[in-house]
Amino acid sequence: MSLSELTEQSTASGETNETDETSAAVGESVEKVDGWGLVTGNARYTDDIPTEDALEGRPLRSPHAHARIRSVDTEAAEAIDSVEAVLTHEDVPDKRFTRTGFPYPAPAPFDEHVLNETVRHVGEPVAAVAARSADAAERAIEAIDVDYEVLEHVLEPEEAMEPDAPTLHPEEYENPQENAVPERNIVCETRHEEGDVEAGFEQADAVVAGEYESQIVQHLPMEPNTTIAWIDDRERLVLRTTTQVSHICRDKIARAFGLNRTDVKVIKPRVGGGFGVRQDTVPNQFISAALALETGRKVRLKNSRKEDLHVSQTRHAQTVEVETGVREDGTITAMHVDITSNTGAYGCHASAVLSNAAHEPMSIYPTENRLFTGRAVYTNLTPGGAMRGYGAVQGTFGLESHIDEVADAIGMDPAEFRRRNVIEEGEESFEPAHSESKPVLESVGVTECLDRACTTVGWADGPDQPDDDRYQRGYGIALTMAKSGVPNSEYSRCSITLEDDGTLTVRIGVGDTGQGSETVMGQIAASVFGLDIESVHVKADDTDATPWDNGAYASSTTYISGNATEKAARDLAGKVRELAAEWHDTAPESVELADGDVSFPDGTSMTLGAFAAEAFEGVRGPKRRLIGTGEHFTALSPKPFAAQLAEVEVDTETGEFEVLRLVNAVDCGQALNPANVRGQIVGGAVMGLGQTLSETLPFDEDGQPDIRGLRDYEVMHAPDLPEIETEIVETYEPTGPYGAKSVGEVSILGPSPAVANAVDDAVGVRISELPITAASIWDGLQEGS
Amino acid sequence: MSQEKKSADSIHICINGERERLDIEPGETLMASLRRAGHYSVKNGCDEGVCGACNVILGEEGLTRSCLVPAASCDGDDVMTVEGLLDDDGRLHPLQEEFLERGAAQCGYCIPGVLLSAYDLLQRDTVPTEEAIADALSGNICRCTGYVQQIEAIQAAAERLPDAEPAAEGEH
Numbered sequence: 001m002s003l004s005e006l007t008e009q010s011t012a013s014g015e016t017n018e019t020d021e022t023s024a025a026v027g028e029s030v031e032k033v034d035g036w037g038l039v040t041g042n043a044r045y046t047d048d049i050p051t052e053d054a055l056e057g058r059p060l061r062s063p064h065a066h067a068r069i070r071s072v073d074t075e076a077a078e079a080i081d082s083v084e085a086v087l088t089h090e091d092v093p094d095k096r097f098t099r100t101g102f103p104y105p106a107p108a109p110f111d112e113h114v115l116n117e118t119v120r121h122v123g124e125p126v127a128a129v130a131a132r133s134a135d136a137a138e139r140a141i142e143a144i145d146v147d148y149e150v151l152e153h154v155l156e157p158e159e160a161m162e163p164d165a166p167t168l169h170p171e172e173y174e175n176p177q178e179n180a181v182p183e184r185n186i187v188c189e190t191r192h193e194e195g196d197v198e199a200g201f202e203q204a205d206a207v208v209a210g211e212y213e214s215q216i217v218q219h220l221p222m223e224p225n226t227t228i229a230w231i232d233d234r235e236r237l238v239l240r241t242t243t244q245v246s247h248i249c250r251d252k253i254a255r256a257f258g259l260n261r262t263d264v265k266v267i268k269p270r271v272g273g274g275f276g277v278r279q280d281t282v283p284n285q286f287i288s289a290a291l292a293l294e295t296g297r298k299v300r301l302k303n304s305r306k307e308d309l310h311v312s313q314t315r316h317a318q319t320v321e322v323e324t325g326v327r328e329d330g331t332i333t334a335m336h337v338d339i340t341s342n343t344g345a346y347g348c349h350a351s352a353v354l355s356n357a358a359h360e361p362m363s364i365y366p367t368e369n370r371l372f373t374g375r376a377v378y379t380n381l382t383p384g385g386a387m388r389g390y391g392a393v394q395g396t397f398g399l400e401s402h403i404d405e406v407a408d409a410i411g412m413d414p415a416e417f418r419r420r421n422v423i424e425e426g427e428e429s430f431e432p433a434h435s436e437s438k439p440v441l442e443s444v445g446v447t448e449c450l451d452r453a454c455t456t457v458g459w460a461d462g463p464d465q466p467d468d469d470r471y472q473r474g475y476g477i478a479l480t481m482a483k484s485g486v487p488n489s490e491y492s493r494c495s496i497t498l499e500d501d502g503t504l505t506v507r508i509g510v511g512d513t514g515q516g517s518e519t520v521m522g523q524i525a526a527s528v529f530g531l532d533i534e535s536v537h538v539k540a541d542d543t544d545a546t547p548w549d550n551g552a553y554a555s556s557t558t559y560i561s562g563n564a565t566e567k568a569a570r571d572l573a574g575k576v577r578e579l580a581a582e583w584h585d586t587a588p589e590s591v592e593l594a595d596g597d598v599s600f601p602d603g604t605s606m607t608l609g610a611f612a613a614e615a616f617e618g619v620r621g622p623k624r625r626l627i628g629t630g631e632h633f634t635a636l637s638p639k640p641f642a643a644q645l646a647e648v649e650v651d652t653e654t655g656e657f658e659v660l661r662l663v664n665a666v667d668c669g670q671a672l673n674p675a676n677v678r679g680q681i682v683g684g685a686v687m688g689l690g691q692t693l694s695e696t697l698p699f700d701e702d703g704q705p706d707i708r709g710l711r712d713y714e715v716m717h718a719p720d721l722p723e724i725e726t727e728i729v730e731t732y733e734p735t736g737p738y739g740a741k742s743v744g745e746v747s748i749l750g751p752s753p754a755v756a757n758a759v760d761d762a763v764g765v766r767i768s769e770l771p772i773t774a775a776s777i778w779d780g781l782q783e784g785s
Numbered sequence: 786m787s788q789e790k791k792s793a794d795s796i797h798i799c800i801n802g803e804r805e806r807l808d809i810e811p812g813e814t815l816m817a818s819l820r821r822a823g824h825y826s827v828k829n830g831c832d833e834g835v836c837g838a839c840n841v842i843l844g845e846e847g848l849t850r851s852c853l854v855p856a857a858s859c860d861g862d863d864v865m866t867v868e869g870l871l872d873d874d875g876r877l878h879p880l881q882e883e884f885l886e887r888g889a890a891q892c893g894y895c896i897p898g899v900l901l902s903a904y905d906l907l908q909r910d911t912v913p914t915e916e917a918i919a920d921a922l923s924g925n926i927c928r929c930t931g932y933v934q935q936i937e938a939i940q941a942a943a944e945r946l947p948d949a950e951p952a953a954e955g956e957h
């Protein structure tokens with residue numbers, strides 16, 4: 001807005017808050033509330049503030065995959081002019097924690113310090129410095145002399161579980177997970193059976209088994225992890241940082257350093273992507289806090305892109321084994337999924353990712369007899385974390401590849417086989433045994449997704465084959481399911497103020513890292529009053545200003561925070577009605593709120609703005625500035641579904657292949673903002689294609705990350721895209737805000753198995769290891785011929 | 786001349802039409818000195834010339850990754866950042882409007898660089914095909930959007946720009 005525009009507008013209408021064309025109604029693709037800043041370059045991310053006065057922080061990183069630090073000599077570093085602090089493991093609190101972004105106590109072992117005496121992966125911080133210039137900080141890092149006792153390291157879970165393998169966490173820790181055997185590097189071991197799987201296999205006409213491997217990939221949000229930390233004028237610790245969970249970050253930092261929650265504030269400015277990596281409180285944040293506390297000064301710590309690629313929590317590499325018993329008629333009689341998950345050096349998401357990896361994909365096929373067994377194992381690699389899909393990418397690759405193999409074994413069309421077994425409304429999802437979640441699903445559009453995707457491509461006819469039969473095309477399909485928050489864990493609270501011109505200030509601690517959460521909260525609040533989106537301001541970027549919200553987390557925002565926002569708006573609407581009724585001597589229920597107006601039974605009405613102004617002027621009684629609040633906590637986690645269908649073309653002489661088309665039919669309940677929903681679907685699908693086709697973070701035998709930087713990490717670029725179609729298959733989730741479920745993760749799950757299945761359809765080669773390469777198809781072709 | 790440039794601790798450049806003096810540190814990239822001077826729309830996504838977040842339009846060079854250019858070599862140059870897309874009254878460029886309209890910006894971190902790649906393309910090609918647009922974005926990494934809505938927005942903006950040829954019959 002400009003002064004001249006404002007002047008013109010107020011002369012014309014005498015009002016400042018009326019905009020004509022914009023609508024906030026849920027279901028409309030309103031522009032993002034932060035959109036103007038994003039397209040003009042005015043959006044301010046963590047490092048986009050002047051920091052001339054800040055010290056430069058730098059970590060010293062371990063060159064070894066596993067080593068005990070005998071001693072650290074920091075004298076030479078401290079002697080460098082302009083070095084203000086040098087910290088080692090001796091200077092940080094002794095109490096261990098988990099970086100994982102669950103609220104305390106979290107389903108994860110407390111197995112790390114801010115700086116550890118034993119380092120367990122290459123790149124783990126050993127020491128940290130703060131200096132008045134970047135150059136001095138770097139010289140100081142080089143001047144630190146560390147005496148390492150290099151220990152034997154282990155990179156593969158199978159080897160790590162051997163009796164003679166080195167133990168990564170020999171000292172006892174708090175909060176061990178289910179069946180942990182730390183001396184054998186087992187973070188947790190789980191078994192969840194329903195029915196009788198043995199008996200189920202006996203009833204089968206065929207039992208099909210397969211093994212599927214997925215690789216380590218990185219989230220790679222475009223803004224590297226960055227923190228600016230300082231002590232404010234009330235001696236509080238402030239972090240301006242790349243987080244998607246500001247309240248959890250505040251909590252973690254406060255606990256780690258023994259501070260009152262009120263003595264820590266976390267500012268989450270615009271954040272350049274997240275995808276889960278910012279769900280943890282990362283070493284960058286703990287170290288920045290430590291350096292600010294130590295020096296009393298402002299400290300800036302920005303990971304380089306290469307550091308972020310090497311040391312940010314990754315997606316877990318997993319081996320997924322599936323065994324399915326099936327009858328000739330296509331009935332699944334039993335299913336057993338066994339997963340070994342490589343959690344790397346720390347167990348932050350070991351057990352929750354493992355659990356999700358099986359429970360989500362297995363939910364799609366409710367069978368009486370099902371069993372999940374699995375284990376998560378420590379190794380000397382970068383820790384695995386929370387990445388979009390949260391285990392279900394790996395599990396879905398395994399299970400949905402396998403489902404095609406099962407269909408093949410009984411000679412049934414894979415789409416038809418899915419149709420016969422897929423979950424329906426009123427059936428129960430396969431929830432973790434310990435979960436208190438209510439498993440009955442009320443909105444299930446997966447069959448419609450399947451049908452829509454098949455119709456779109458003409459599944460029954462198969463793809464048009466090129467004239468030259470050297471090139472073969474195939475179709476492959478995969479069904480996916482995700483969640484809408486962690487049941488009985490997520491909590492969100494929202495407060496909405498009716499300002500005296502009829503606009504709304506919504507305070508809610510959502511972690512918008514680009515998904516549009518703030519926009520959706522604004523739409524929900526505005527819709528309750530029939531206001532336009534420009535009449536709402538969403539404040540979400542500061543833990544001082546917002547009540548607790550878990551943040552961007554398990555696809556929870558639209559569902560959990562959205563419900564809290566709707567409740568707060570309805571609470572506020574109730575208060576408006578009450579006061580209005582008092583003025584007009586009528587019953588509150590008879591007062592209507594719609595289109596930004598307050599209407600009375602006698603046919604008169606006033607704008608919400610006029611109402612709010614009178615309320616605050618106190619013309620008709622005491623002054624009022626009405627505030628509504630709402631909170632949401634639930635045992636429910638409604639599931640979004642998708643069917644994703646890929647078409648590929650394979651060159652039978654070379655194994656080279658191309659994904660030509662990817663159709664995504666998605667059931668996310670009601671789409672509150674269709675353009676943003678489409679953005680989530682396409683963004684997830686393309687990230688999933690990256691994992692399928694090219695992305696990998698390799699390590700050499702010493703545990704060194706084997707890439708020099710971004711130039712070696714192959715993500716999807718615009719020219720690599722297949723034709724991508726999205727179809728929103730709307731259902732209505734009765735417990736969701738305006739019928740919505742989540743949509744952030746469901747479309748990243750399907751591309752890998754859909755492409756693998758399409759390759760098999762094209763040339764009869766089953767690829768069961770990611771990424772899918774021309775070389776692996778070539779090998780398969782050779783074996784087949 | 787070039788000797789002189791090397792030892793300079795400040796340069797003069799013209800940023801979005803405004804002459805400005807930039808202090809530079811030895812060996813500093815154009816990206817770093819622009820950012821230090823408060824031009825935060827120039828994003829550091831990798832500092833290794835791969836992601837395109839730091840794109841600027843640099844004098845005769847045109848579209849340039851400012852993290853690959855020594856600041857000292859830019860004395861006297863014209864530099865355009867995404868702020869230069871706004872018209873004199875501060876109104877959005879059609880590219881920016883279409884990005885907003887079509888949900889083509891999620892986190893926004895790649896957006897200044899993507900918009901400048903698009904702007905550069907439209908200078909050369911007023912009726913770009915989808916392939917030409919995708920190629921023009923080949924040097925930009927967007928981790929959020931999957932590019933599809935960005936490509937559509939660029940195409941829509943191209944159609945709105947004055948010298949775009951009227952679309953052929955039946956194309957819509």
Ligand code: FES
Nearest residue numbers: 832835836837852
């Ligand atoms: S920051 Fe220059 S290309 Fe990435």
Ligand code: FES
Nearest residue numbers: 892895927928929
């Ligand atoms: S919008 Fe986030 S990287 Fe492009």
